[in-house]
Amino acid sequence: SPRRDRFVRLYAADFDQASTFSLDDIEHDSGTRWSNYERGVAWALQEAGYQLPGMDIVLSSDVPIGSGLSSSAAIEVATAFAFQQAGNLSLDGVQRALLCQKAENEFVGMRCGIMDQYIISLGKRDHALLIDCRSLDYQLVPIPAGCALVVCDTNKRRGLVDSEYNTRRQECEEGARLLGVPALRDISVDAFRAREAELPPTIRMHCRHVVTENQRVL
Numbered sequence: 001s002p003r004r005d006r007f008v009r010l011y012a013a014d015f016d017q018a019s020t021f022s023l024d025d026i027e028h029d030s031g032t033r034w035s036n037y038e039r040g041v042a043w044a045l046q047e048a049g050y051q052l053p054g055m056d057i058v059l060s061s062d063v064p065i066g067s068g069l070s071s072s073a074a075i076e077v078a079t080a081f082a083f084q085q086a087g088n089l090s091l092d093g094v095q096r097a098l099l100c101q102k103a104e105n106e107f108v109g110m111r112c113g114i115m116d117q118y119i120i121s122l123g124k125r126d127h128a129l130l131i132d133c134r135s136l137d138y139q140l141v142p143i144p145a146g147c148a149l150v151v152c153d154t155n156k157r158r159g160l161v162d163s164e165y166n167t168r169r170q171e172c173e174e175g176a177r178l179l180g181v182p183a184l185r186d187i188s189v190d191a192f193r194a195r196e197a198e199l200p201p202t203i204r205m206h207c208r209h210v211v212t213e214n215q216r217v218l
Contacts, residue, residue, distance in 0.1 A: 002086040003054030008042060010035050013060040023052055028107075037072055040107030041079040044099045045089070053087045067153055072108075073116035076100035094136065097121040111166050130217075134185070168206055175199055175207035184210045 003009075006023045012034055019035035021027070026043045029035050038057065045052055057079070063071040080096050083089065091099075097117035104110045104117075118138060119129045127140040143149075172184055178199055181187050184207055187195075192211045196204050 001056050003056060005054045007054045008038070009056045010038055011058045013058055023054065034075075036108050037075045037103070038079045040103030041076050041100060042083065043107050044103040045080065045083055047102075048095075048099055050083075050089050050091070051087065052083055055082065055086055057082060064153060069151070070116035070120060072104065072110075073100065073112075073120055076103055077117060077120040093122045094118075098136075111169055134183070171203045171206050172210055175203045178203070179207075185214055187211060189215050 008021055008023060010019045010021075010032075011017070012019075012032075015034065017032055017034070019029055019032040021029070021035070021039055021042075023042060023046065026039050026046075029039065038059075042052060059075065059078075061071060061074065063069050063074050065071050077096060077100050080091070080100055084091050084096070097114060097120075100117040100121070101112065101114050104112050114133055114136070115131060118131050122138060123129050124140050126143055128143055130139045130141050132138070176182065176184050176186075179187055179192070179195060189211055192208065196208060199207060
C-alpha cells in the first residue's frame with residue numbers, strides 16, 4: 001500500500017525480517033541483504049526520472065531461494081510492478097525488465113544479463129520466450145501440446161552474487177576478444193572448432209559452452 005511520506009517499509013514474511021529505507025537516501029543494507037533488490041529497483045526507477053510514492057510492502061514467495069529459478073529477478077520485477085501500480089507509472093514490460101536489470105547490475109553488483117527479467121516481465125503462460133540480447137527483440141514461442149516441463153530441485157543452492165558468474169562473463173568476453181568477434185554469438189560452431197585451440201583451456205571450455213548452447217536454443 002502507498003504511504004504519504006518518502007519511506008519504504010519492507011517485511012519479508014518468509015524470513016520474519018523487516019527493513020526500512022528512505023527514497024531520498026537509498027543505501028545498501030548489509031544486515032538484510034534480501035532488501036537490496038527492492039532498494040535497487042527503487043533507485044533505478046528514480047534514476048530514470050520516475051516519481052515514487054512511499055510504500056508498505058510485504059513479500060512472500062514460493063520460488064525456492066538459490067535454486068536457479070530467478071528468485072532475485074522475480075522480487076525485482078514484482079517490486080517494480082508494485083511501484084508502477086501504486087504510483088500510476090507509465091512503464092511497459094521492456095522498460096520494467098531493463099530497469100530491474102540495471103538495479104541488479106549497478107546497485108546489487110551482479111552483472112547479470114537480461115534473460116531473467118525479460119521472461120518474468122514479458123512471459124506468457126504456455127509459451128517460451130526467445131530473446132535477442134543484442135537487439136532486445138523477443139518472440140513468444142508456443143510450447144507444443146503434450147510437452148511437459150520438469151523442474152528438479154537438486155538442493156544445490158546457488159547465489160549469483162557469491163558465485164563465479166562475473167568471472168565466467170569476463171572469461172567469455174576475453175574469448176570473444178581473442179577470436180576477434182564482438183560477442184560469442186558472432187562465431188559459428190564450425191568456425192569456433194577450427195580456432196578453439198588458440199584459446200587458453202579454461203576460456204576455451206566456457207566459450208565452447210556458449211557457442212554450442214546458442215546453436216541448441218535456435
